[in-house]
Amino acid sequence: MHIEPGVVDGAKILLSYATAAVGFGLTAKMAAGDIRRDGGAAILALRSLATTALVFCFFEVLPHHPVGVSEVHLILGSTLLLLFGSGAAAIGLAAGLLIQGLFFAPFDLPQYGMNVTTLLVPLWGIHLLARKIVAKDTPYVELTYSQALALSTAYQGGIVAWVAFWALYGHGFTVANLASIGTFGIAYMSVILLEPLIDLAVLAAAKALRRLSRSSLFSARLHSALV
Numbered sequence: 001m002h003i004e005p006g007v008v009d010g011a012k013i014l015l016s017y018a019t020a021a022v023g024f025g026l027t028a029k030m031a032a033g034d035i036r037r038d039g040g041a042a043i044l045a046l047r048s049l050a051t052t053a054l055v056f057c058f059f060e061v062l063p064h065h066p067v068g069v070s071e072v073h074l075i076l077g078s079t080l081l082l083l084f085g086s087g088a089a090a091i092g093l094a095a096g097l098l099i100q101g102l103f104f105a106p107f108d109l110p111q112y113g114m115n116v117t118t119l120l121v122p123l124w125g126i127h128l129l130a131r132k133i134v135a136k137d138t139p140y141v142e143l144t145y146s147q148a149l150a151l152s153t154a155y156q157g158g159i160v161a162w163v164a165f166w167a168l169y170g171h172g173f174t175v176a177n178l179a180s181i182g183t184f185g186i187a188y189m190s191v192i193l194l195e196p197l198i199d200l201a202v203l204a205a206a207k208a209l210r211r212l213s214r215s216s217l218f219s220a221r222l223h224s225a226l227v
Contacts, residue, residue, distance in 0.1 A: 002071045003111045003118070003163065008170035015169070016113030023120035027094060030127055031087035038085055038220050046217060047084040051092020052099070054080065059100045068184030069167040069177070074191055075159070077123050078151040079199050082140045083206070085219035086127040093119045114166050122158025126151045136226040140219075141207040148196040148203075156192045160185045 008016065035041050055075075064073045080089035094116050101109045108115065133147055134140070164181045171177045206213040206222055214223055 002073070002108060003114045003166050004066075004070060005107055005111065007069060008111070008114060008166055012170060013110065013113070016111070016117065016166075019117040019121070020113035023117045023124075024094070026124040027087070027090040027120055030085075030090050030124065034085045034087035034219075039216055043216050044085075044087055044091075047088035047219070048091040048095070050217060051080050051084050051088045052095040053092075055092045055096025056099055059096065060104060065187075067187040068180040068182070070163045070184050072184070072187045072191065074194070075119070076195060076198060077119065077155045078126055078148070078195060079202055081123065081126060081130070081151075082143070082199060082203065083218055083222060085221065086123065088219075090120055090123050093123065114162075118159055118162040118166070121162065122155045125158050126155045129154050131226075139223045139225065140221055141203050141213075141223055143200070143203055145196060145200060148199040152195040152199065153192050156188055156195065160188050 031044060034044050034047075038044075058075055059073060062074045064071050075093075077089065077093065080092060084092070097116055097119065098112065101112055130151060133150055134143065163184060167177055167181050203222075206218070210223065
C-alpha cells in the first residue's frame, strides 16, 4: 500500500497533510476510548509498543512486492485490532510506518501523510464495523469466518480505495494509470483471501492459550463482552 515517490508531488502533496491530520484525530479518538474502557493509558502504551514492533516486522520482514501503482503488503490491520484494540492498532500502524521511513526507507517520508491516511482511515472503518457485526456479548475469540472476512475485506478494500484515490489524484484518468490501479487491486485480492484465515488462526490460538492471552497485553474484548 506504499504510495511510490512521484505518484503525487508538488503542491498536490499538501492534501495528504490534511488527510493525515484526520487520521491522527481518529487515532486519538480510538485511543481515548481504549484508555477509558480498557485498562488506562499505561496499558495502551504497552499494547502500542507491541503493535509498533509487529507493524515494523510486517513491513520489513514479511514478503512485499511492487504491483501497479503501489506495493502489496500483508498488513494484518484487522488482526491487530482484534488482539490489541483499535487505539493500539492505530498507534502501531502510524508509528511502525514512521520508524520504517526514518531508518530504512527515507525516500518514503514525503509520502508518509498519504500512506498513514491509507492505513488509519480504513482502520477507523472496521472499528465501527466490528461494533455493528459482532454482538456485544460475543468475545472476539468466538468470531466466525464470515465476520473475520467482513472485517478483512473492509480494511483491505479501504486500502485499495485510498491507493486508487492517490493515484488518480496524482496522475489522472489515463489508460496506463487505470490499468496500473487495476493490477494493484487484483493483486490485493490475495491479501483479502488470506487475512481472515490468519485472523481465525490467531484467535483460535488466543482461545486455546487463554491463560496467556487474558493478560493486560491484549484487549479485554478478546475474551469478554463489550463494556
